[in-house]
Amino acid sequence: MRYFVIAGEVSGDLYAKKLMQALAEADPLAEFKYEGPGTRPSVMGFAEVAASLDTHLKEFRRCKKELLEYGPDALILVDYPGFNLPMAKFASRKGIKTLFYIAPKTWASREYRVRAIRKYVTQLYVIFPFEVDYFASKRIKAVYLGNPVLDNLADTLEKDDPPDVFSKKYKIGPEPVLAILPGSRLNEINFLLPRARQIINKFKDYQWVVAATPSIPTTVYDDILKDLPVRVMYGHTHQILQQAEAALVTSGTATLEAALLNCPQVVCYGGNPISVAIARLIIKVKHISLPNLILEKASVRELIQKDCNPQKMEEELRLLLKGRQKRRSVLADYKRLGRILGMDGATERIAHHMYILLTGGHKVPRYRVYTTTPLGNFYISANEFEEITACEFEDNSNLKGYYKSGEPMDPEEPKPPVLLLALEQLDEYFKGTRRTFDLPLKIEGTDFQKTVWENLRKIPYGTTLSYAELAARSGNPKAARAVGQASNANPFAIVIPCHRVIGADGSLVGYASGLGRKQKLLGMEKSYAPESSNSLF
Numbered sequence: 001m002r003y004f005v006i007a008g009e010v011s012g013d014l015y016a017k018k019l020m021q022a023l024a025e026a027d028p029l030a031e032f033k034y035e036g037p038g039t040r041p042s043v044m045g046f047a048e049v050a051a052s053l054d055t056h057l058k059e060f061r062r063c064k065k066e067l068l069e070y071g072p073d074a075l076i077l078v079d080y081p082g083f084n085l086p087m088a089k090f091a092s093r094k095g096i097k098t099l100f101y102i103a104p105k106t107w108a109s110r111e112y113r114v115r116a117i118r119k120y121v122t123q124l125y126v127i128f129p130f131e132v133d134y135f136a137s138k139r140i141k142a143v144y145l146g147n148p149v150l151d152n153l154a155d156t157l158e159k160d161d162p163p164d165v166f167s168k169k170y171k172i173g174p175e176p177v178l179a180i181l182p183g184s185r186l187n188e189i190n191f192l193l194p195r196a197r198q199i200i201n202k203f204k205d206y207q208w209v210v211a212a213t214p215s216i217p218t219t220v221y222d223d224i225l226k227d228l229p230v231r232v233m234y235g236h237t238h239q240i241l242q243q244a245e246a247a248l249v250t251s252g253t254a255t256l257e258a259a260l261l262n263c264p265q266v267v268c269y270g271g272n273p274i275s276v277a278i279a280r281l282i283i284k285v286k287h288i289s290l291p292n293l294i295l296e297k298a299s300v301r302e303l304i305q306k307d308c309n310p311q312k313m314e315e316e317l318r319l320l321l322k323g324r325q326k327r328r329s330v331l332a333d334y335k336r337l338g339r340i341l342g343m344d345g346a347t348e349r350i351a352h353h354m355y356i357l358l359t360g361g362h363k364v365p366r367y368r369v370y371t372t373t374p375l376g377n378f379y380i381s382a383n384e385f386e387e388i389t390a391c392e393f394e395d396n397s398n399l400k401g402y403y404k405s406g407e408p409m410d411p412e413e414p415k416p417p418v419l420l421l422a423l424e425q426l427d428e429y430f431k432g433t434r435r436t437f438d439l440p441l442k443i444e445g446t447d448f449q450k451t452v453w454e455n456l457r458k459i460p461y462g463t464t465l466s467y468a469e470l471a472a473r474s475g476n477p478k479a480a481r482a483v484g485q486a487s488n489a490n491p492f493a494i495v496i497p498c499h500r501v502i503g504a505d506g507s508l509v510g511y512a513s514g515l516g517r518k519q520k521l522l523g524m525e526k527s528y529a530p531e532s533s534n535s536l537f
Contacts, residue, residue, distance in 0.1 A: 001027050001358060004072035004096075006035045006063065006087060008080030010184055010215060011253060012102065013037055015148050015347075016078040019101060022351030027359075033070045035063055059083070064090055074099055074122075074358055085116045092120040099354055101125045103142060107134045108285045114138045123357055125350055128294055129340060141395075145353060145512075146346025149256050154344040154481060156238045166239045175207045176245045178317070179263070180230075181237065183250035184213040186220070191270045191308075192250055193224040198310040199317070200228050209244070211237040246320035246327075248313060255300070256290040259337055264320035264330045266313060267292075270305040291337055299333040339503070343510035345485045368403040369419045370394060374430055374524075375517050378493075386418040387442035390491040391426075393513040429494065432528035435461035437495045445489070451475065452486040459500040462529030464522065466504045484510050494521070 003023060007016035013036050024030045060083065067075065067090070075091045077084035081104035088098040103126045106113045117124060117140055124142045126132060127149075135142040161169060182192040193210075200208050208230045212221055221232045233240060237254070241247060241263040249255050251269040258265045267289040287293050291300050301316045303309075319326040367382045377394040402409040402419070409415075418440065428434035436457075443450060455473045459465050465473075471483040488510055490498040499521045503509045511518035 001029060001074065001355070002031045002033070002070065002072040003074055003076055004033045004035075004067055004070055005076045005078065006080070006084055007078040008037060008083045010037050010213075012079040014152060015102065016076075018148065018151065018347045019076070019078070019351055022348045023354065025348070026351045026355040033066065033072065035066070060086065063087060067091060067096070068094065072096060074354070076101060076354070078102055079104075081110075081113060085113060085120070088120040089116060092122075097122040097358065099123050099125065099357075101350065102127055102148075103131060103135070106138075107131065114140065123354070125353075127346075128290075130294070130296075143350075143353060145349040146343065147256075147341050148346050148350075149253060149260065150341060150344035151347045153238060153257060153260055160236075160239055163239070163242045166236075167243060170233070170236075172209075172243060173207055175205060176322075177240070177243045178203060178206045178208050179240050179244035179247035180208065180210045181241075181247060181249045181254045181258070182210065183252060183254070184215065186216065187271050188250045189213075189216060189220060190224075192248065192268050193221070195268075195308060195310055195313060196248055197225055197228055197230075199314040200230060202314055203317075206245070207231070209233055209240050211240045245322060246317055248317065251288050251302070253290070256294075259291040259300070259334045260341075262331060262334055264327050265300055266316040266320070267300055267302045268308045268313070269302070270308050291333070294340055295333055295337055297333070299330055339507045339509060342515075343484045343488070344481065345488055345510075348485070349488065349512070366405060367409075367416045367419060369415075369423065370399045370401060370403075371423055371426070373426070375520055378426070380419055380422045380426070382416050382418050382422075383442060385442075386416065387440045388418060388422055388492070388495070389442045391422070391495055392491070392493045393517060426494070430524070432524070435529070439495060441492060441495070443492075445486075445491075448474070448482065449486045449489060452483055453490055453492075453496050456487065456490065456496050456498050456501070459497055461497075462525040464500050464502045467501055467510075468504050470501055488512050500525075 005016055005020060007013050016034065016036060020032050020034065074097045075087065077088060077098060077100045079102040084100065085104065088100065091098050098121050100117065100121045100123070103124050104110070104113050104117065118138065124135060124140055126135065126142045126144050127147045129144055132142050132144045160166070166172070180193070180196050182189045210221060210225070210230055210232045212232050212234045214234055218232065225232070238257065238261060241258050241261040244263050246264045247258055249258050249265045249267055251267050255265065255267050269288055285293060287298065287302060288304065289300055289302055292298055292302065303312055303316065320330065321327065366384045368379055370377055370379045375393065377397045377399060378391065379394045379399070380391040381389045383389050402415055422439055425434055425437050425439065429437070443453065445453070451474050452470065455470060467480040467484050468477070470487070471477055471480045474483055487498045487501055490496050493513055499511055499518045508515050508518050
């Protein structure tokens with residue numbers, strides 16, 4: 001498959017590149033044409049965008065020309081809706097499938113964009129769970145497979161030095177750290193840093209570290225922070241957040257990263273007065289920071305424009321220092337936030353979904369049957385050798401009956417016995433009369449995946465196991481993350497009971513068919529097997 005990928009901002013560049021890596025693994029014949037932002041700083045705000053309109057139009061004309069010359073099978077658009085939605089319209093009219101990754105935040109502002117999404121986008125991928133219901137209310141089927149921020153954090157933390165090694169390597173002193181994340185745009189930096197510099201000397205027993213953006217010259221930071229005891233570090237944002245007792249963070253993805261790294265924060269936002277005034281008129285949400293939006297509550301303090309002044313910044317930051325009640329409250333909310341977002345591995349799941357959507361996978365199953373269960377539509381696939389090749393919940397409730405090579409079977413044609421057997425056992429399972437399945441499975445995967453799946457089959461009906469415990473049973477106690485990814489890749493829902501694996505704290509996380517179904521499956525099994533001792537229900 002040939003993919004044309006556009007990411008218009010530095011913030012989307014990393015997500016686009018990770019997605020292309022995952023697509024290359026899912027699609028052995030993948031070819032890419034990538035239009036990214038390079039290293040130039042991006043702009044944000046109504047007045048700032050208006051000033052760069054001429055450049056924007058030139059880039060749009062150039063991209064349209066290159067899209068037609070490349071002739072892709074699909075156009076993948078990453079965020080940047082002001083540019084990418086018109087591109088979706090253009091591509092759709094040329095018969096090119098469009099996949100939009102990181103949906104426009106129309107629930108916050110510019111809701112008129114839903115019309116273009118509904119009309120021109122083939123598939124919309126969202127990164128927040130609440131967006132699925134929002135877009136469904138607009139008659140748009142959105143797919144949520146996790147948040148890629150979790151992937152980026154997991155990858156970074158695997159490669160980077162542990163906090164104690166990092167502090168020694170970069171000579172972080174014994175004093176507690178306060179961090180400043182001023183954003184990746186010049187207007188954000190020029191708003192936050194001059195205000196933050198006025199409170200630096202008021203925290204005498206702390207050391208200050210600024211997480212700098214690679215595309216911003218050092219002179220920008222030096223001119224604002226000269227003669228102050230502040231350290232500016234490039235390329236170590238996540239490690240700085242791990243070191244910090246608290247942080248001042250510009251609104252954006254960094255607020256979610258800070259939350260996932262358990263760094264209490266004060267969220268700061270401001271800019272061109274005209275842009276902010278217009279934004280206040282059209283933005284509909286109560287919160288601007290991602291943690292508050294996902295939690296649907298004012299957990300972290302948000303200081304916007306005039307409220308973002310040195311006095312309030314100091315007051316709110318002190319409330320987050322060790323020993324304060326506000327700090328304990330924020331950290332408790334962070335824990336719940338992690339449970340809502342689920343596990344990492346979203347990028348691989350999204351790439352796999354895109355590939356299946358565009359191609360039907362490596363091969364269309366020889367036989368498939370769709371059946372109705374108490375938890376929704378369900379399909380079972382089989383090959384010509386009487387082996388089950390996959391089974392999973394199906395969101396499209398209109399698919400019914402038997403298929404052969406992707407087409408509805410002739411009603412008079414004999415049905416594959418293995419599918420009839422599978423339907424019988426599935427029915428017995430939901431009636432509570434069957435606790436294990438006895439089906440011929442065609443299992444394909446890596447050796448590690450097969451080991452994990454075999455151990456999944458050994459989890460007794462009506463009980464649960466943590467990912468850490470499953471990792472230990474699979475021979476690598478430290479591989480809980482890899483075990484979670486293997487569990488999520490399980491192609492045999494229910495038959496290989498990956499729904500029986502839970503978080504170490506007992507939370508329901510990481511089920512490809514949705515946490516609602518996972519909860520109901522566990523509840524059903526417990527009701528039929530009350531003698532089970534460790535189930536959640």
